[in-house]
Amino acid sequence: MADFIPEDNRLNLKVVFYGPALSGKTTNLMQLHTLLMPERKGELMVLETRDDRTLFFDMLPIGLRGSSGLDLRLKLYTVPGQVQHDSTRKAVLSRADGIVFVADSQRNQQDSNAIAFGNLEENLEKVGLEIDTLPLVVQFNKRDMTDIIEEETLQQRWASTPWSPLQMASALHGDGVVETFRVLLNRLYAQVDAEFGLAARHDISRDIFVTQLSANEASNA
Numbered sequence: 001m002a003d004f005i006p007e008d009n010r011l012n013l014k015v016v017f018y019g020p021a022l023s024g025k026t027t028n029l030m031q032l033h034t035l036l037m038p039e040r041k042g043e044l045m046v047l048e049t050r051d052d053r054t055l056f057f058d059m060l061p062i063g064l065r066g067s068s069g070l071d072l073r074l075k076l077y078t079v080p081g082q083v084q085h086d087s088t089r090k091a092v093l094s095r096a097d098g099i100v101f102v103a104d105s106q107r108n109q110q111d112s113n114a115i116a117f118g119n120l121e122e123n124l125e126k127v128g129l130e131i132d133t134l135p136l137v138v139q140f141n142k143r144d145m146t147d148i149i150e151e152e153t154l155q156q157r158w159a160s161t162p163w164s165p166l167q168m169a170s171a172l173h174g175d176g177v178v179e180t181f182r183v184l185l186n187r188l189y190a191q192v193d194a195e196f197g198l199a200a201r202h203d204i205s206r207d208i209f210v211t212q213l214s215a216n217e218a219s220n221a
Helices: 025-035 083-093 107-126 151-158 177-196 198-202 206-213
Strands: 003-005 010-018 045-048 056-065 071-078 098-104 136-141
Touching: 010 025, 010 083, 010 177, 025 056, 025 071, 025 098, 025 136, 025 177, 056 206, 083 107, 098 107, 098 177, 136 151, 136 177, 177 198, 177 206
Parallel strands: 010 071, 010 098, 098 136
Antiparallel strands: 003 010, 045 056, 056 071
């Protein structure tokens, strides 16, 4: 649910990184903050909960400006994965425009992935969003670990879903992080362009949207 502020000609978009505890949501966001080189990038903010210092979610504002003067800002959030923080997850999901679901590739974490994905679907419904129509990318992280599910097996399991193909990543090493983000931006663009006319009214094409918001040092070299 994109937030347009007419008096400032500003469009705010919200992307949430969701998934089970310790799957690498925060690592993804920290890597994006390090790797991305957009037109503007804000500081990474950390908000800690009172009952556990390790639980927090982050916000990363980045953006670009169209030729019409439209100020487009994208804010990225993570949510705490622990079960007891469900109310926080619902609050962060509210008015989300896109989701990156970060799953854990380790064999012993597949039940946790399934529970977290079910929780995502339930919470989206509670905040008035539909998982089948919301731009969403599924990333299987921790591909650098030893006892992991093979990529071919994972791709086959998810082949009949709207979120196929899956994205593979090792967020700890920065592998697949920007690529996952670009896939999400591609899916997000179609929805935002249909509602706000990014191409027709603001001269922001899909290529500009994806390239500028996900530009990194390697692509600019």
